[in-house]
Each structure stands twice: as C-alpha cells, then as structure tokens.
Amino acid sequence: MLNIRDFFPYRTLRPYQDKLINYIYDAFVNRTILFLQAPTGIGKTISVIVGFLLARESDEPLIVATRTKNQARIYVKEINAINQKLINRGRKPLSFVVLRSRQDYCLHVKKKSSYKSFIWLCKVIREKCPFYRNCYVGTTPSERLSDALNYLMEKGGTPENILSIASRFKLCPYEIAKNLVADSDVTICSYPYLFSRTVRGYFLDALKKSLSDTKIVIDEADNLPEFILNANSSRLTVKMMQNLLAFLNEIYETYETITDPSVMNRIKEFTELLNLILSEIEKLSKEPQKIILAPKEDFAVILDKNFAKLVEIIEEIVLRIPTEEAFINALRLSELREFTDMFVKMQDKSELIVTKEEELALELRPFHAADIASEVFDNISTCIMMSGTLHPIFYFKTSLGLDKSSNVQEKKIPPIYDPSRVIRLIDIQTTTKYTERNKYMYRLIAQRLKVISEVTPGAILIVFPSYSVMKAVMDELNKMDIDREIFVERRSSKIEKAMEFLSIYSDAIIACVAYGKFAEGIDFRIRNKTILKAVVIAGLPFPEYNEWLRKQLEYLKAKFDYETARKLCLIYPMVRKTLQAAGRLIRSPEDFGAIIILDRRFLSLYKFFPKEWWTFHKFSSTETLKLRLSKFFNRLLRSF
Numbered sequence: 237m238l239n240i241r242d243f244f245p246y247r248t249l250r251p252y253q254d255k256l257i258n259y260i261y262d263a264f265v266n267r268t269i270l271f272l273q274a275p276t277g278i279g280k281t282i283s284v285i286v287g288f289l290l291a292r293e294s295d296e297p298l299i300v301a302t303r304t305k306n307q308a309r310i311y312v313k314e315i316n317a318i319n320q321k322l323i324n325r326g327r328k329p330l331s332f333v334v335l336r337s338r339q340d341y342c343l344h345v346k347k348k349s350s351y352k353s354f355i356w357l358c359k360v361i362r363e364k365c366p367f368y369r370n371c372y373v374g375t376t377p378s379e380r381l382s383d384a385l386n387y388l389m390e391k392g393g394t395p396e397n398i399l400s401i402a403s404r405f406k407l408c409p410y411e412i413a414k415n416l417v418a419d420s421d422v423t424i425c426s427y428p429y430l431f432s433r434t435v436r437g438y439f440l441d442a443l444k445k446s447l448s449d450t451k452i453v454i455d456e457a458d459n460l461p462e463f464i465l466n467a468n469s470s471r472l473t474v475k476m477m478q479n480l481l482a483f484l485n486e487i488y489e490t491y492e493t494i495t496d497p498s499v500m501n502r503i504k505e506f507t508e509l510l511n512l513i514l515s516e517i518e519k520l521s522k523e524p525q526k527i528i529l530a531p532k533e534d535f536a537v538i539l540d541k542n543f544a545k546l547v548e549i550i551e552e553i554v555l556r557i558p559t560e561e562a563f564i565n566a567l568r569l570s571e572l573r574e575f576t577d578m579f580v581k582m583q584d585k586s587e588l589i590v591t592k593e594e595e596l597a598l599e600l601r602p603f604h605a606a607d608i609a610s611e612v613f614d615n616i617s618t619c620i621m622m623s624g625t626l627h628p629i630f631y632f633k634t635s636l637g638l639d640k641s642s643n644v645q646e647k648k649i650p651p652i653y654d655p656s657r658v659i660r661l662i663d664i665q666t667t668t669k670y671t672e673r674n675k676y677m678y679r680l681i682a683q684r685l686k687v688i689s690e691v692t693p694g695a696i697l698i699v700f701p702s703y704s705v706m707k708a709v710m711d712e713l714n715k716m717d718i719d720r721e722i723f724v725e726r727r728s729s730k731i732e733k734a735m736e737f738l739s740i741y742s743d744a745i746i747a748c749v750a751y752g753k754f755a756e757g758i759d760f761r762i763r764n765k766t767i768l769k770a771v772v773i774a775g776l777p778f779p780e781y782n783e784w785l786r787k788q789l790e791y792l793k794a795k796f797d798y799e800t801a802r803k804l805c806l807i808y809p810m811v812r813k814t815l816q817a818a819g820r821l822i823r824s825p826e827d828f829g830a831i832i833i834l835d836r837r838f839l840s841l842y843k844f845f846p847k848e849w850w851t852f853h854k855f856s857s858t859e860t861l862k863l864r865l866s867k868f869f870n871r872l873l874r875s876f
Contacts (some may be wrong), residue, residue: 278652519599696770781806
C-alpha cells in the first residue's frame with residue numbers, strides 16, 4: 237500500500253502537513269468538493285501533488301488552476317522534486333504542462349497589445365502564420381509537432397521548454413502546449429481555462445475528457461468569486477464606439493471600392509443604431525453619479541441577436557479593406573459583437589450600467605458568480621479549493637452555487653505561527669463611514685499613522701477602502717514629519733516597481749487600496765524575509781454603495797433574503813479584503829507584527845471574522861496606541 241513517503245521528496249514534514257495531505261487524499265478518493273483552509277508556509281503545493289498521487293486511479297489527470305504565474309512556477313518546482321524521487325526509485329515521472337494564454341505563447345507577434353486585441357489578431361491571421369501552419373497537415377499533427385510533443389512529455393512542459401522547442405522547430409508554442417494537455421498527468425493553467433465560457437470550450441477540446449473524469453485543484457480560491465464576476469463582465473468605451481463610427485462614416489461617404497448598394501445600406505443601418513446607443517449613453521452620463529443604471533429594456537431593442545449578426549456582417553466588410561485602420565476597426569466591431577452576445581445571454585442575471593470611472597463606458601456586470609460557476613461545478617466530480625483565507629465558508633459556498641450541495645466538505649488547518657507573535661489593535665475613535673468622512677477624521681487617521689510609523693521596526697502596509705480616502709488621508713500625513721519613504725499605489729502602479737522600491741527602502745510605508753493590486757496575493761519579502769511589521773486597515777473596506785450595488789442587493793434578496801444579500805454584497809467582501817490584507821503580515825513561523833484597524837465599526841462586526849480575530853486590544857488615543865505597540869515590539873525584538 238502506498239504511503240506519503242513514497243512520493244514526498246523532502247526529509248521532514250512541516251507541522252500539520254500529514255493531516256493536510258490526508259484531507260486532500262480523502263477528498264479525491266471520496267470524490268467530494270473540499271474547501272480547504274490552510275495557512276501560508278505549510279506546504280500546500282507539494283501536499284496537493286502527493287495527495288493526488290496517493291489517490292490516483294488509472295490515468296485520471298490533475299488540473300491545477302492558479303491565479304498567478306508565480307504560483308504555477310511553484311507547482312513546476314514541486315513536480316520536478318517529486319519526479320527526481322520517482323526516477324531514483326525506477327518509477328515513471330509525472331508528465332505535465334503549463335498552459336498559458338495564446339499571447340504568452342506567441343513567437344510571431346512581437347509588438348505588445350491588449351489581450352483582446354491579440355486574440356482577435358491571432359484568429360484573423362492564424363491560417364497564414366508559419367508557426368501555426370507547421371503544426372498540422374490538414375487537421376493531423378505534423379511530424380515536427382509530434383517530435384516536439386514527445387520531447388516535452390519527457391523533459392516537462394514548462395513555459396521555458398515549450399518556447400525553446402517551438403523556436404527551434406518553428407512551431408506555435410500555444411499549439412504545442414494545447415496538444416500536450418490530453419496526455420499530461422498534470423495540467424497547470426490559469427482560472428479562465430475553467431471559468432471563462434469561451435476559453436473553457438477550447439480547453440475541454442484539448443483535454444479530450446469531461447471535467448468529471450479529472451481531479452481539480454483551485455489554488456488561492458479566495459479570489460474565485462470576484463474573478464468569475466470580473467471575467468464575465470463586458471465593457472464598451474464611448475471613445476471606442478465614436479472612433480468606430482467616424483471610420484464607418486468615412487467609408488460610407490468616400491470609399492469608392494465599396495459600390496454594392498446592399499453593403500452601403502448595411503453600413504448605414506449599423507451606424508444609425510450605433511448613434512442611438514451613443515445618444516442614450518450621453519443622455520445618461522449627464523446624471524451626477526459615477527455609476528448610472530442603463531434601462532435594459534431600451535438597450536434590448538438594439539442589442540439583440542439581429543444586431544450581433546449585423547455587427548458580424550460589418551466586420552467582414554471592413555476586413556476586406558487592406559489598411560491598418562480598417563484592421564483596428566474590425567477589432568472594435570469584434571468587441572461590440574462579443575458584448576452583444578453576452579448581453580443577450582445574461583441580461584436577466586446582470587445589470588447594464590453607464591460608468592464614468594476612468595472613462596465613459598457602457599458595462600455589463602453579472603450579479604452572482606454562482607450563475608456562471610454552476611456551469612463548471614455541475615459537471616465535476618471532485619475539486620479542492622485551497623487558500624489561507626477561505627472565511628467564511630458560507631460566502632464561498634453560496635457565491636459558487638454550492639450552498640445546497642450534499643457533496644461539499646470543509647476542513648481547516650490551524651495556524652502554524654505562535655499567536656503571541658501577532659497583536660490586533662482596534663481604534664474605537666476613527667472610522668471611514670461615509671457620513672463621517674471629513675477633514676477632522678482624515679487628520680485623526682493620519683495622526684494614528686504617524687505614531688505607527690514612529691514605533692514600527694519594519695515596513696508598514698496601509699490599506700484604504702478607496703483611492704479617494706487614501707488621497708485625503710495621505711494629504712494630511714504629508715503635512716506631518718514622517719521619517720520614512722512612502723510608496724503610494726496608483727491605478728497604473730506595477731507590483732515590480734513597489735518591490736524594487738522596498739529593496740532599497742526596507743522600512744518604507746506602502747499605501748494602497750483594498751480593491752487594488754497590493755493588498756493581496758503578494759509576498760512582501762526581500763532576500764526571503766518578510767519585511768512587513770505592521771498592516772494598517774485605515775477604514776474597513778466595504779464595497780462602495782452605488783446604484784449597481786443596490787441592484788445586486790435586490791437580485792440576491794429575491795434569490796435568498798435581505799440578510800443573506802447584505803452579507804454577500806457588503807459584509808463578507810469587507811471581511812475577505814481585510815483578511816487578505818492582514819495575511820501579508822505572517823508568511824512564515826518566524827514572522828511577527830501588528831494588525832491595526834482604524835475603524836470603530838469593527839467592534840460590532842468582529843464576529844463575522846475568524847475566531848482568532850475575536851481577541852484584540854482597544855485604544856482611543858495615540859498615547860495608548862504608542863504604548864501598546866512599543867511594548868509588543870520590544871518584547872518580540874528582545875527574543876531575537
């Protein structure tokens with residue numbers, strides 16, 4: 237009988253790691269859907285692979301969906317470690333492939349473009365692409381492609397190996413990766429391969445199996461509901477539609493090569509409808525709010541299947557024109573067609589809005605991730621969703637449509653750090669409640685931040701509920717004498733730049749927003765050491781209440797009840813963002829630090845948080861805050 241040591245490649249197991257592997261094994265053997273909460277540093281990745289091997293039946297493959305490329309690299313590292321052990325014991329190693337996007341796996345197009353632009357471009361030129369054509373003879377893989385596949389099945393389908401062999405054999409890297417999927421023991425992919433309708437179809441064609449014949453792991457699953465909603469939203473900017481309209485008007489008025497009256501009539505019909513859409517958006521944009529509900533019944537008169545077909549016809553007409561401008565506008569037409577298709581399919585389960593955030597646009601946003609996730613979970617037999625912050629499980633089960641399933645289990649591995657190495661401090665004076673946002677409150681929050689910066693012996697992450705609150709508080713903080721470098725997140729900020737900044741200023745302040753890039757999914761580590769010593773939640777990060785959120789509440793209230801809707805739309809997203817931000821602090825058993833919440837509303841909401849969060853210290857003055865922090869850090873620093 238197989239045991240953990242048959243596959244585990246390292247000398248010792250970490251605390252609770254054997255229990256973690258057994259949970260994974262049991263879920264796969266019993267074909268259940270498991271929500272598995274396990275802390276950072278316990279070794280989740282290697283445990284997944286070992287648990288899979290222990291539970292594996294015949295040639296059933298493992299599909300691992302990761303959120304980031306870095307997570308995929310960790311899986312490759314651990315598979316290679318296991319493979320070395322298997323080879324040493326005279327056993328067959330695991331074959332695997334890392335499936336990335338077509339854009340990541342392209343040798344032909346060197347110029348960077350948006351992902352949507354690239355996908356459309358690839359579709360249009362694919363048959364002429366020499367790398368793609370070298371892959372097939374008719375629909376059969378070419379000898380050259382077969383040789384590449386055989387090589388990679390032995391050497392491993394890492395992105396580096398795939399790109400290298402593709403370059404050497406003059407093949408399309410994406411086609412190589414796609415053709416490796418069906419025969420690989422493990423496929424490591426990004427979320428869209430499972431949770432984007434279009435991409436999932438291509439993936440299942442490559443897999444040549446149904447999802448019910450696989451074992452699935454979703455890593456960092458705390459991001460999944462939000463990802464599903466964002467990935468299945470659609471957006472048309474007014475600027476894009478205006479540019480498209482100007483181009484088509486020019487064709488209608490001046491293009492001599494188009495002489496067919498029926499073609500000209502089609503263009504005229506389309507431009508009239510597009511003008512109607514723009515006119516309606518312009519009228520709605522005069523409202524003072526940033527987000528305005530668009531009357532779906534009015535837009536449904538235009539955005540129907542006939543309109544989608546008309547857009548497709550215009551796209552074909554434009555593609556006949558041999559200019560770069562025509563090519564760009566064919567792409568715009570493709571975006572419009574996709575938006576219309578999604579509106580037709582999802583209009584009863586989504587809301588159409590006009591938004592003035594960043595730029596004027598028409599957006600379609602789904603209300604409930606479960607309406608989309610059910611297409612996956614209704615067709616799988618076993619799946620493990622892992623994260624360090626799957627709390628509360630009710631939120632994830634309900635958001636993914638698994639709240640009524642009898643095949644769902646939940647397990648939690650306790651924290652591996654000493655709880656005395658973390659202190660939680662709650663300010664009972666400050667708040668970022670909308671009705672109390674004023675200069676006095678911003679200055680009070682800034683004063684708290686100044687004290688924290690004076691006492692904390694390391695970098696500080698300050699997390700705000702929004703960009704507007706961050707700007708107001710940072711304006712006040714900049715008036716004070718702060719002896720630290722400060723990095724402030726912008727919408728355009730890159731994670732690499734922040735880490736570069738921290739490598740120079742390891743005790744800096746990072747100011748960011750809860751719904752931005754820096755508050756979750758990042759290890760603030762320099763030379764393998766966590767440099768954060770404090771995470772400050774400068775206002776509980778509730779989603780902004782607007783017309784869109786009101787409609788989402790109405791939809792979920794009709795589906796469940798008001799209290800459940802309030803939790804799903806307001807309370808649990810706030811809890812999740814707070815936990816994700818606080819999770820940046822403790823990344824290994826050696827780490828320590830303070831979690832400081834500058835919002836008195838926590839006192840009435842703390843029971844929505846994990847039980848370890850129910851132990852905290854209150855303060856009402858900067859003096860008490862300074863004293864508490866100083867005592868805590870002095871005690872921990874003396875222990876080194």
